[in-house]
Amino acid sequence: MTSPHPLDRLTADEITAARALLAQQGLVGPDTRFPYLALEEPSKDAVLNHKPGDPIDRRVRAILLDVHTGASRDVLASLTRQAIDRDTALDPVRDGQPPILLEEFMAVDEIVKADPEWRAAIERRGITDIDLVRPCPLSAGEFGIEGEAGRRLLRALSFVANRPDDHCWAHPIDGLVAYVDLIEKRVVRLIDHADLPIPAEEGNFDKPESLRRTLRPIHITQPEGPSFTVNGDEVTWEGWRFRIGFDAREGLTLHQISINDRPVIYRASVAEMVVPYADPSPVRFWQNYFDAGEYLLGQQANSLQLGCDCLGEIHYFDAVLADGDGNPREIPSAICMHEEDFGVLWKHTDIFTESRETRRQRRLVISFFVTVGNYDYGFYWYLYLDGTVQLETKATGVVFTSSYVPGSPYATQLAPGLGAPFHQHLFSARLDMMVDGVANAVDEVDVARVPVSADNPYGNAFTRSITRIGHESDGARDADASVGRVWQISSADRVNRLGEPTSYVLYPTQSPLLAADDTASISRRAAFATRSLWITRYDADERYSAGDLVNQHAGGAGLPSYVAADRELDGQDVVLWHTFGLTHFPRPEDWPVMPVDTCGFTLKPAGFFDRNPTLDVPESTAEHCVDSRTRASHCH
Known part of the structure; x- marks a missing residue:
């Protein structure tokens, strides 16, 4: 049996145990959702020093959201010790909002279609079957728009299908966007900017009229199994x-x-x-x-x-x-x-x-x-x-x-x-x-032209320019194809x-x-x-x-x-x-x-090996190296 490792992925049982622990500590109510729950990886030192059989403290991090009030928390918990190590209330203005839940994406359709102003805008565009309209929920970003600070928002652009199996992306309802408050469950702002034409041509790719018949099958086999x-x-x-x-x-x-x-x-x-x-x-x-x-x-x-x-x-x-x-x-x-x-x-x-x-x-x-x-x-x-x-x-x-x-x-x-x-x-x-x-250093390496001189009379010389990155203030760098810029990470x-x-x-x-x-x-x-x-x-x-x-x-x-x-x-x-x-x-x-x-x-x-590390790779076997015209091997 494999010895437990600090980086083993969370199991279903551990996820269930994590939820139970958070509920036991009073952090989960009927309106609590889990935008994020995952393994809290131990520190690098702890992992590198771990030996089989050593005890492991299995911890999880959870971001919790109350979908009724909008309140959220950042929680760190130990499954091993059955303890809460950190419980921080989050400020949506300062800290940002938790990730978006699948149920929130799904809720946008109902919220938007219940808005009278949005429905009137859709009807004005000549769309009579609201059920075929597909509001597309999209993350809201942050733009300092008045009244948005602290709200949990999505913005919805819409598309329309000609029938249930028609791909709606071909028919955008442009010029109209709804701003949706996910906690209040209502459209808080509608921008109806322009009545742009809805493209009519369909864009369905999953039911082609015909298929080419010239492609012959490719079979990839490893009769002796994989090498891993x-x-x-x-x-x-x-x-x-x-x-x-x-x-x-x-x-x-x-x-x-x-x-x-x-x-x-x-x-x-x-x-x-x-x-x-x-x-x-x-x-x-x-x-x-x-x-x-x-x-x-x-x-x-x-x-x-x-x-x-x-x-x-x-x-x-x-x-x-x-x-x-x-x-x-x-x-x-x-x-x-x-x-x-x-x-x-x-x-x-x-x-x-x-x-x-x-x-x-x-x-x-x-x-x-x-x-x-x-x-x-x-x-x-x-x-x-x-x-x-x-x-x-x-x-x-x-x-x-x-x-x-x-x-x-x-x-x-x-x-x-x-x-x-x-x-x-x-x-x-x-x-x-x-x-x-763990002790490494980073150098920025550029191609460097060498001017004509007594040492370079014909101008053919070029060399490398090497810059050691010493501190984080120098560590934000840009690629430059004109000098073939690369970054070399070396052992200290x-x-x-x-x-x-x-x-x-x-x-x-x-x-x-x-x-x-x-x-x-x-x-x-x-x-x-x-x-x-x-x-x-x-x-x-x-x-x-x-x-x-x-x-x-x-x-x-x-x-x-x-x-x-x-x-x-x-x-x-x-x-x-x-x-x-x-x-x-x-x-x-x-x-x-x-x-x-x-x-x-x-x-x-680059200098990690002393020479080409693949000299021991064997040549291909004859049955995998065949000319289709002669059926003869060319790998001898």
């Missing part, structure tokens, strides 16, 4: 070892990633993401969504399907989360893990010895998919044979639509009269580094055989950062997205890029407040926060469903 082993939440594969985690907010998390028993990353996750929109119109200026902090990525996870979401010899991990009532909810097959062939690993045909050698790359894929309203996102962590770590995010689903105003500088026309506002998808990866130990304690510190290099995404004006509300609330990289000293309480409670928070929390301490970084326990993403000017080809668009980053070993 799974022991509870721990996975080993080709020298790699790590632990699987799953959080209601972040979704998939990876812990204690090591290769050949040498640590690389202590904890890796997507700590936040934001989707800001560009349309400044009176009904859309507020559109920006924090899919992790407001909607909770983990709670939106899909159950994955073999042959559709994942292909090959698959190992699935189920996820267990707390629902809005604090009871356990299982998401079957929430995480998919499998191996993939990834082309040539290394190859050389030598002109002197006439040797011909080719080896194939392989990667381990750990992934999950979420659906957040109209968009779907896949998060794919890759581990490679050569020690490379990579994260790729995949954006697909349906773009958010509008009525198209001819000549609009803020939207693309997708179909006759149908627009798609410009927007961004910006992710923040939190990488708690541990390259050969270990050197390779050449006497150089062992290290990994972060190759960042070279893409636009947050495009909003510096004075915009979203620039305060998503300050993490204004820089490509932030470097902080490890603090167990600093988990989220935009702060603990993002929903309707005024901004300034998260990374700006973390780096204000200006702690020393050189040779310390450092955390890297990398912003990457997509700036989306939608195309007609993105309609009615968007082909996957990808972004991400790569971490590669």
Whole structure:
């Protein structure tokens, strides 16, 4: 039997026990809901010093909301000791609102449709069947609008379907937005700005008129089974070892990633993401969504399907989360893990010895998919044979639509009269580094041109410019493709055989950062997205890029407040926060469903190994290396 580990994911029984403990302590009443309940991970020191059989204090953190009064609490409780360690009343103006509950999304339809003014606006637009109107509940943000401070709000744009199975995204009811108070359960403000035409053409993608018949099946088989082993939440594969985690907010998390028993990353996750929109119109200026902090990525996870979401010899991990009532909810097959062939690993045909050698790359894929309203996102962590770590995010689903105003500088026309506002998808990866130990240092490395001189008479020289990041005040950095900027994370304690510190290099995404004006509300609330990289000293309480409670928070929390301490970084326990993403000017080809668009980053070993660590990878077997014309092997 597997020994308990401090990072073991919460079980259904533990979630049930957590709810019972909170109720026993008088913190749960008939109107109490659980926007968030999850494992409170022990400190890094406690985890690293843990030995099998050591006692474990299992603690949970719960955000509680009274849906009748709007009062909320932040509670830390020990299941082991049956004790409340912290109970803090939250101020919605100062602290922000708890994340949005699924039941609140569902309630918006009834609240909006009960509003006489909204119904009159719908009828004036020629819509007679209210049941076919789909109010879309969206996070409210924070804009200093009079009367909104302290209210728990959602804003609702609406769409209409031609019939129950018609996808409503093709028919936006533009120019109209309802502001909904979730506690009072009423529309507190209606903006009826313009009667814009409702696009008529349908955008249904799930019932095509015909299917191509030329694609032949691809079968991926591993007759001898996969190369990885799974022991509870721990996975080993080709020298790699790590632990699987799953959080209601972040979704998939990876812990204690090591290769050949040498640590690389202590904890890796997507700590936040934001989707800001560009349309400044009176009904859309507020559109920006924090899919992790407001909607909770983990709670939106899909159950994955073999042959559709994942292909090959698959190992699935189920996820267990707390629902809005604090009871356990299982998401079957929430995480998919499998191996993939990834082309040539290394190859050389030598002109002197006439040797011909080719080896194939392989990667381990750990992934999950979420659906957040109209968009779907896949998060794919890759581990490679050569020690490379990579994260790729995949954006697909349906773009958010509008009525198209001819000549609009803020939207693309997708179909006759149908627009798609410009927007961004910006992710923040939190990488708690541990390259050969907790003492690390970070250098910014640029390509540097060398001017013509006596030492460089022909002007061909170039070199590297290396800048050590000494303190958090210097740790907010920008990517720069013009100099090939990367960041090197080095061990302060270990050197390779050449006497150089062992290290990994972060190759960042070279893409636009947050495009909003510096004075915009979203620039305060998503300050993490204004820089490509932030470097902080490890603090167990600093988990989220935009702060603990993002929903309707005024901004300034998260990374700006973390780096204000200006702690020393050189040779310390450092955390890297990398912003990457997509700036989306939608195309007609993105309609009615968007082909996957990808972004991400790569971490590669640099002097971590003494030489190519894949020289021992065997050549491919003949049965997997066949010419379809001759059926003969070419791998000798």
